[in-house]
Amino acid sequence: MLLVAGSLGAQMPKGIYAWWSRPEIRRDLRLTPQQQRQIQATVKEFRPHLIDIRADVQKAEIDLQTQFDQDPVDAGKANLAIDRLIAARSDLTRTLSELSLKLRMVLTEQQWQELQRRRPQPAGTTNELPQK
Amino acid sequence: MKHWTELDFQNWLYGLKEQDAHAGECAECRAEMERLQQTRRRVVQEPEVSRDFLAAQRRSIYNRLEEAPRRNWHAWRWVLSTAMLLAIVFGLTLPRWHKTAPPISDEQLFSDLAAMEQSSEPKAIQPMHSLFVQ
Numbered sequence: 001m002l003l004v005a006g007s008l009g010a011q012m013p014k015g016i017y018a019w020w021s022r023p024e025i026r027r028d029l030r031l032t033p034q035q036q037r038q039i040q041a042t043v044k045e046f047r048p049h050l051i052d053i054r055a056d057v058q059k060a061e062i063d064l065q066t067q068f069d070q071d072p073v074d075a076g077k078a079n080l081a082i083d084r085l086i087a088a089r090s091d092l093t094r095t096l097s098e099l100s101l102k103l104r105m106v107l108t109e110q111q112w113q114e115l116q117r118r119r120p121q122p123a124g125t126t127n128e129l130p131q132k
Numbered sequence: 133m134k135h136w137t138e139l140d141f142q143n144w145l146y147g148l149k150e151q152d153a154h155a156g157e158c159a160e161c162r163a164e165m166e167r168l169q170q171t172r173r174r175v176v177q178e179p180e181v182s183r184d185f186l187a188a189q190r191r192s193i194y195n196r197l198e199e200a201p202r203r204n205w206h207a208w209r210w211v212l213s214t215a216m217l218l219a220i221v222f223g224l225t226l227p228r229w230h231k232t233a234p235p236i237s238d239e240q241l242f243s244d245l246a247a248m249e250q251s252s253e254p255k256a257i258q259p260m261h262s263l264f265v266q
Contacts, residue, residue, distance in 0.1 A: 016246050018238035043238065050245060051236070057248050065256040085254055092249055 016096050017120065018043075020103075025118060029111045038106045046099045053092045060085035136161050141168055 019025045020039045031039070064085050067078040104112060136144075136155060143149035145168050155161050253261055 016242055016249075018242040021238045047238075047241070050241060054241065054244055054248065061255050064254050068256045082254075089248070092245060096245060096249060 016100060019115060019118070025115070028118065029107070029114055031111070035106050039103060042099065042102045042106070046095065046102075049095055050099075053088065053095055056088040057085070057092055060088045136164070141165065145169070145172060 020031075020036075020043065026036065060081065064078070064081040067073065067081045070077075107115065134154070135158060140149060141164060144151065144155070144165065151165075155165060
């Protein structure tokens with residue numbers, strides 16, 4: 001069940017990072033002052049909820065670990081902990097996706113392409129975008 | 133001759149009636165006049181107060197006058213001590229009440245979130261999962 005949830009999560013936008021905090025990216029994207037204000041406002045709007053979600057996921061991870069460490073393991077409680085973790089991770093994926101969408105809508109097509117190009121990639125992959 | 137009435141005696145006792153011929157001759161009325169006079173004298177007589185009693189009373193008053201400010205100071209000292217203690221306690225605890233989670237930078241927050249999102253499995257099952265991974 002968790003692996004399924006994990007694989008579902010893998011289809012969502014990955015690798016979000018605070019690119020708006022990096023001066024070199026702001027410069028390269030040529031963000032206008034208005035865009036910067038919109039981005040800051042959007043991030044500020046999502047920040048409290050994201051902090052809560054981070055705590056929820058951490059807590060759910062700890063709860064699940066606690067259930068795994070029990071002897072004997074209470075399957076009912078462990079399954080509840082699994083459900084809570086799935087819900088927290090799902091909320092994380094949804095909220096990050098919504099934030100990404102709002103930030104994408106602030107950017108122009110060119111800025112979005114540039115941002116994609118600059119996205120840190122896992123080792124062994126490239127930053128090349130598919131040709132249109 | 134007619135004896136004095138109670139009202140006659142009262143008026144005489146308080147100087148509103150002169151002693152008349154009957155009162156001078158009637159032994160019964162004179163005895164009553166004497167009794168009333170003694171009673172009045174005893175009632176109006178001021179109680180004798182000894183010098184020692186007055187001195188003791190004076191000392192007691194002075195002592196209380198001197199103690200009053202001291203007692204007030206004792207009371208204020210307690211109030212001030214308690215207030216200072218409370219101020220210290222509040223001073224130490226209030227910042228904790230208002231203390232929020234330490235600020236986290238966007239970089240750190242989104243780095244944590246990305247790591248959470250990218251991890252495909254809960255930490256609890258990683259040891260189990262690793263048994264099946266070459």
